[in-house]
Amino acid sequence: MTGPEPLVRPSIDAPPPAVILVRPQLGMNIGAVARAMLNFGLTDLRLVQPRDGWPNADAGPSAVGADIVLDGATVHDSLADACKGLTLVLATAMDTRDMTRRVVTPTQAVKEFIALPAGGGLVFGPERTGLVRADLLQCHAICTIPSNPDFGSLNLAQSVAVLGYEWVRQRHDGLAETVINHPGPALHNELQDLITAIDAKLAEHGYYSPEEGRAAAAKRMMINMFTRPQFSGEEVRSLRGIVRGLVAPRANRARPTQPSS
Amino acid sequence: MTGPEPLVRPSIDAPPPAVILVRPQLGMNIGAVARAMLNFGLTDLRLVQPRDGWPNADAGPSAVGADIVLDGATVHDSLADACKGLTLVLATAMDTRDMTRRVVTPTQAVKEFIALPAGGGLVFGPERTGLVRADLLQCHAICTIPSNPDFGSLNLAQSVAVLGYEWVRQRHDGLAETVINHPGPALHNELQDLITAIDAKLAEHGYYSPEEGRAAAAKRMMINMFTRPQFSGEEVRSLRGIVRGLVAPRANRARPTQPSS
Numbered sequence: 001m002t003g004p005e006p007l008v009r010p011s012i013d014a015p016p017p018a019v020i021l022v023r024p025q026l027g028m029n030i031g032a033v034a035r036a037m038l039n040f041g042l043t044d045l046r047l048v049q050p051r052d053g054w055p056n057a058d059a060g061p062s063a064v065g066a067d068i069v070l071d072g073a074t075v076h077d078s079l080a081d082a083c084k085g086l087t088l089v090l091a092t093a094m095d096t097r098d099m100t101r102r103v104v105t106p107t108q109a110v111k112e113f114i115a116l117p118a119g120g121g122l123v124f125g126p127e128r129t130g131l132v133r134a135d136l137l138q139c140h141a142i143c144t145i146p147s148n149p150d151f152g153s154l155n156l157a158q159s160v161a162v163l164g165y166e167w168v169r170q171r172h173d174g175l176a177e178t179v180i181n182h183p184g185p186a187l188h189n190e191l192q193d194l195i196t197a198i199d200a201k202l203a204e205h206g207y208y209s210p211e212e213g214r215a216a217a218a219k220r221m222m223i224n225m226f227t228r229p230q231f232s233g234e235e236v237r238s239l240r241g242i243v244r245g246l247v248a249p250r251a252n253r254a255r256p257t258q259p260s261s
Numbered sequence: 262m263t264g265p266e267p268l269v270r271p272s273i274d275a276p277p278p279a280v281i282l283v284r285p286q287l288g289m290n291i292g293a294v295a296r297a298m299l300n301f302g303l304t305d306l307r308l309v310q311p312r313d314g315w316p317n318a319d320a321g322p323s324a325v326g327a328d329i330v331l332d333g334a335t336v337h338d339s340l341a342d343a344c345k346g347l348t349l350v351l352a353t354a355m356d357t358r359d360m361t362r363r364v365v366t367p368t369q370a371v372k373e374f375i376a377l378p379a380g381g382g383l384v385f386g387p388e389r390t391g392l393v394r395a396d397l398l399q400c401h402a403i404c405t406i407p408s409n410p411d412f413g414s415l416n417l418a419q420s421v422a423v424l425g426y427e428w429v430r431q432r433h434d435g436l437a438e439t440v441i442n443h444p445g446p447a448l449h450n451e452l453q454d455l456i457t458a459i460d461a462k463l464a465e466h467g468y469y470s471p472e473e474g475r476a477a478a479a480k481r482m483m484i485n486m487f488t489r490p491q492f493s494g495e496e497v498r499s500l501r502g503i504v505r506g507l508v509a510p511r512a513n514r515a516r517p518t519q520p521s522s
Contacts, residue, residue, distance in 0.1 A: 036419055038412045066412065100443045100493065107430065108438035146429050151299045151327065154422070158297055161419040162426045168407045169368065177369035182361045232361070 014114045016167060018044035018121040019160060020082045020089075022135055025051045025127045027058025032157035033124075034069035035062065040164025044119070045073040046082040051126075079123065079138055088112055088120040091139035092159060093131050094152055102141040106166040109143040114170065122163055127156050186233040194236050195226055198243055276380040277428060279305035280421060281343045281350075283396055284387045286312045288319030293418035294385075295330035296323065301425025305380070306334040307343040312387075340384065340399055349373055349381040352400035353420060354392050355413055363402040367427040370404040375431065383424055388417050447494040455497050456487055459504055 019037055024030050024047060034045060047054055054075045063070050076082035083089050090109050091101075104112070113120045123139055125131035136142065145154060145162055154162070185191070199219065202208060208215035231239065280298055285291050285308060295306060308315055315336045324331050337343035344350050351370050352362075365373070374381045384400055386392035397403065406415060406423055415423070446452075460480065463469060469476035492500065 032416065032419075035416060039408045039415050039419075041409045064414070064416075100496075102443075103440040105430075105433075105438045106426075111438075145426065146433050147300045147426075148302045153325075154300050155293065155296060155325075155418070157416070158293075158300075158419050158422040161415070161422055165367075165406065165408075165423045165426070169366075172366075172407050177366045177372075179364040182363075235361075 014116060015119040016040075016042045016044070017090075017113050017163075018042075018046055018086055018119060020046045020048060020079070020121050020123045021050070021156075022048045022079055022082075022123060022131060023051060023126045024124075024156070027052060027056030028062045029127060029156050030056060030073075031059035031062030031064075031066075031070065033160045034059065034066040034073075035064050036157045036161040036164055038066040038069050039161065040168045042160075042164055042167065043069055043072060045069050046076060046121075047073055048076045048079050048082050050075065079135055083121055083123075083138070085119070086121040087116050087118045088141075089123060089139045090120065090141050090143045091123045091125075091131050091136050092145070092163070093125070093136060093142050094144060096142050097131075097133050097136055099133065099136045099142070101136070101139070104141055104143050106143060106145055106163050107170070109141075109163070110166045110170045113167070122160075124156060124159060182230070183232045183234065185230040186236040190233055190236045191227065191231065194239055194243070195223055197240065198222065198226070201243065201247055275375045275377060277301075277303045277305070278351075278374050278424075279303075279307055279347055279380060279382040281307045281309060281340065281382050281384045282311070282417075283309045283340055283343075283384060283392060284312060285385075285417070286388045288313060288317030289323045290388055290417050291317060291334075292320035292323030292325075292327075292331065294421045295320065295327040295334075296325050297418045297422040297425055299327040299330050300422065301429045303421075303425050303428065304330050304333060306330050307337060307382075308334055309337045309340050309343050311336065340396055344382055344384075344399070346380070347382040348377050348379045349402075350384060350400045351381065351402050351404045352384045352386075352392050352397050353406070353424070354386070354397065354403050355405060357403050358392075358394050358397055360394065360397045360403070362397070362400070365402055365404050367404060367406055367424050368431070370402075370424070371427045371431045374428070383421075385417060385420060443491070444493045444495065446491040447497040451494055451497045452488065452492065455500055455504070456484055458501065459483065459487070462504065462508055 019033065019042060021030065021033065024033075030047070030050065037043065037045060050056065052058075054073070055070070059070055060067075074082075090104070090112075096103060109122075122143065123131065123135065125135065143163070145159060147154065199222070202222070208218055226239075280294065280303060282291065282294065285294075288311075291308070291311065298304065298306060311317065313319075315334070316331070320331055321328075335343075351365070351373075357364060370383075383404065384392065384396065386396065404424070406420060408415065460483070463483070469479055487500075
């Protein structure tokens with residue numbers, strides 16, 4: 001490779017951002033944050049002046065097993081202390097409170113985190129009030145989750161979940177958006193045999209209109225309906241049985257030569 | 262316009278998906294779901310056999326004002342009944358439980374919802390167990406939120422929040438990922454005057470190395486640091502004051518001719 005390198009190379013090994021809770025109020029919410037973090041592979045939890053001290057017995061139950069996050073949480077006297085060792089620090093807020101800051105979407109925030117040479121941080125304010133100006137002043141930019149303008153106040157742990165999801169979503173970018181949990185379509189001739197059998201029985205039963213155009217349309221629709229779903233071989237064989245079952249009761253029809261299951 | 266139309270036209274007016282909770286256990290969680298829904302503009306909540314009946318007094322507090330969603334919630338005896346009037350119905354689950362179904366990411370799910378001519382639905386199982394096979398069997402495909410393979414079980418309301426966020430994210434696609442909350446960069450000459458003033462004072466104080474290359478590098482770094490932040494006019498004027506303040510105590514320097522603020 002002799003071509004120019006991109007100016008910023010997103011690192012596949014970029015560390016996930018730290019989550020910094022400033023003056024969190026309820027232990028239950030700290031636990032729910034820990035769970036949401038671990039759901040999306042974030043583990044670095046930093047608490048600034050938690051209202052009820054730390055550890056907090058209310059955090060465990062709502063963490064539902066995310067003990068590794070709670071046990072590793074660090075406690076700090078100030079936001080500045082909690083940000084030590086981090087580079088890009090983003091405040092989550094609904095508005096900029098008159099700070100002159102860039103306001104970025106979660107999509108943009110994660111793009112920037114991925115491009116960092118060292119870890120970034122996401123700062124969340126107290127449940128009731130959010131971050132105050134003195135907190136925002138210490139952050140490089142503000143990250144706002146797009147939401148209903150008339151009902152935009154998100155639950156703390158849900159905000160963490162949304163940003164954690166965005167972190168995972170972008171790092172999984174390029175993975176298939178759709179996976180087919182399916183043995184794959186039947187052999188083409190198996191499907192055609194089914195369609196031919198259905199067509200023959202319908203013709204025999206006078207299903208098709210005597211009018212040629214309408215008969216052709218009805219036949220096309222039948223073929224479409226059985227072709228589009230990409231039935232597997234097993235399903236096509238099951239449909240053959242269903243067709244036989246519709247045509248006549250079991251006692252009245254010849255037994256299939258293949259063994260019944 | 263005489264060119265061919267796209268095969269599927271995403272509608273800007275596509276209705277948000279309905280949220281269907283199958284056998285939800287805790288009223289508190291139903292309320293938290295309602296809040297997450299309204300945060301992202303979803304309002305159609307359908308409850309299938311809620312364990313503790315409906316209405317449920319525990320739902321209100323955790324809805325934190327999303328009464329419009331709770332009041333409009335409908336109760337159903339079966340998932341099939343809850344899906345009436347919907348088209349594409351997606352089950353949220355961690356795996357397909359042996360159903361032959363497409364498994365889609367939230368990104369893909371929302372793409373498909375946006376392309377629908379009528380409303381789709383998202384089905385969520387009970388908190389403890391998730392959806393059972395009989396539920397999945399009735400859904401067209403399965404939506405799985407990408408998460409930590411070792412700790413993937415998401416809180417119910419957080420799952421709703423992630424999908425609601427994805428709904429808003431894609432519909433907001435094309436909006437700026439970054440907004441500059443800022444009056445805009447100063448006039449170029451204002452900034453240059455500041456840089457010239459700093460440079461002159463540094464030279465006067467013997468800051469620059471006698472070695473020519475190092476002096477040039479130091480000057481370049483100073484210019485970079487003051488140019489890159491796109492300081493506003495007000496900030497450049499403030500910086501002029503800061504530079505003066507650094508150079509000498511107020512009493513020792515000439516008063517500025519402009520009025521002080």
